[in-house]
Amino acid sequence: MKKIVTHGGKAHSDEFMACCLLFAAGISDKIVRHDCTPEDIDDPEIIVLDQGMQHDALYNVFDHHQFDRDFKAVCSVTLILEPLLGISDTDARKIWPWLEFLEWMDSKGPFQTAKHFGFDPMRTGQMQSPIETTILRKFQARKTVHKVSTLGQLMTDIGEEKLEYFHDVKARLELLEHKAIFHELHGFKVCDVLIPSADNPHLGLEMFLRDTGYDCPVQIYEDDRGPGIAMYRRGEDPRVDFSRIEGLPGVDFAHKNGFIAKLSKGVPWQPLLQASIVPQET
Numbered sequence: 001m002k003k004i005v006t007h008g009g010k011a012h013s014d015e016f017m018a019c020c021l022l023f024a025a026g027i028s029d030k031i032v033r034h035d036c037t038p039e040d041i042d043d044p045e046i047i048v049l050d051q052g053m054q055h056d057a058l059y060n061v062f063d064h065h066q067f068d069r070d071f072k073a074v075c076s077v078t079l080i081l082e083p084l085l086g087i088s089d090t091d092a093r094k095i096w097p098w099l100e101f102l103e104w105m106d107s108k109g110p111f112q113t114a115k116h117f118g119f120d121p122m123r124t125g126q127m128q129s130p131i132e133t134t135i136l137r138k139f140q141a142r143k144t145v146h147k148v149s150t151l152g153q154l155m156t157d158i159g160e161e162k163l164e165y166f167h168d169v170k171a172r173l174e175l176l177e178h179k180a181i182f183h184e185l186h187g188f189k190v191c192d193v194l195i196p197s198a199d200n201p202h203l204g205l206e207m208f209l210r211d212t213g214y215d216c217p218v219q220i221y222e223d224d225r226g227p228g229i230a231m232y233r234r235g236e237d238p239r240v241d242f243s244r245i246e247g248l249p250g251v252d253f254a255h256k257n258g259f260i261a262k263l264s265k266g267v268p269w270q271p272l273l274q275a276s277i278v279p280q281e282t
Helices: 013-024 038-042 076-085 089-095 098-117 130-140 149-177 205-212 269-276
Strands: 003-005 029-033 046-049 144-146 180-186 190-192 218-222 227-232 251-254 260-263
Touching: 003 013, 013 046, 013 076, 013 098, 013 130, 038 130, 038 205, 046 076, 076 089, 076 098, 089 098, 130 149, 144 149, 144 260, 149 205, 190 205, 205 218, 218 269, 227 269, 260 269
Parallel strands: 003 029, 003 046, 190 218
Antiparallel strands: 029 144, 180 190, 218 227, 227 260, 251 260
C-alpha cells in the first residue's frame, strides 16, 4: 500500500493501534494524518482509516462513524482485522481482552461503555494507562509517521507483540483441545496440562477452561520458573487452599493466600492436591 491516511487532530487508541498492526504486518510503511480527500477514498492503494464516512474493504476505506447508534460496537481495529490481517473479530475479542473495551469506548463513549462493563463512568480516566497517553500525544504531534522513524519502530514493536501473542494463543488453544486431560475429584474437574516443552505453560489456559464450561477450580501445569509442577487455584474457589500443604515433602512453595503451590520435579501431584482440599461443612 502507498500509505495509511488517518485523521488529524486528537489521536485515539483505536486508529493508533490499527496503524501499529498494519506496520507490523508489513502492509504499509507510512502514515499521513490529515482529512482524507475524494482521491484518497477512490485509490485502493491508500488505506483510509477512521474517517471518510464509508466502510468499503474493496477500496480499503475503514470508517465506522456513519453507522447507526444501535450498530454493534466496532472501531478501526475491528474493521481491518479480516480484510487486511486475516483475523476474525470473534477470535480477536477472545484473545485480546482489550479490544472489546476499545470498541465500546470509541464507538459508544464512556457512559455506555461504563454501563456495558459495569463500572462508574467517572472512573474512566483512572483506567487509562499513563504510558498510553504519552505515546498518543507523540503520535498526535506528527503529520507524518514513517515506519523507519523512532515512533514508527515503536509502533511496529507494539503491533508485532500483539500479533505474536494472538497467533501464539490461537496455536496454544488448538494444542489444549487435543492434549488437556480432565480428572474428577470431589465432584469437580482438575485440568492437567503437563505438556512437555511448553514455553509459557499457562498461556491461553484460562480462555480454554472458560470455553469448556466445566466446574474446574484447579489447573496443573509445568512450573514456568523451574523443572517442577505448579498447581493453581482459579479465582477464590473455597474448596481448595494450597497453604494447607506448606512444608510438606515435595512442596517447594505454597502461597500464604492459598492460590498456588510449586512441587519438586517428579513429585506426584495427586496426593498433595488431595491434601489441599478444604473439608466442607455438612
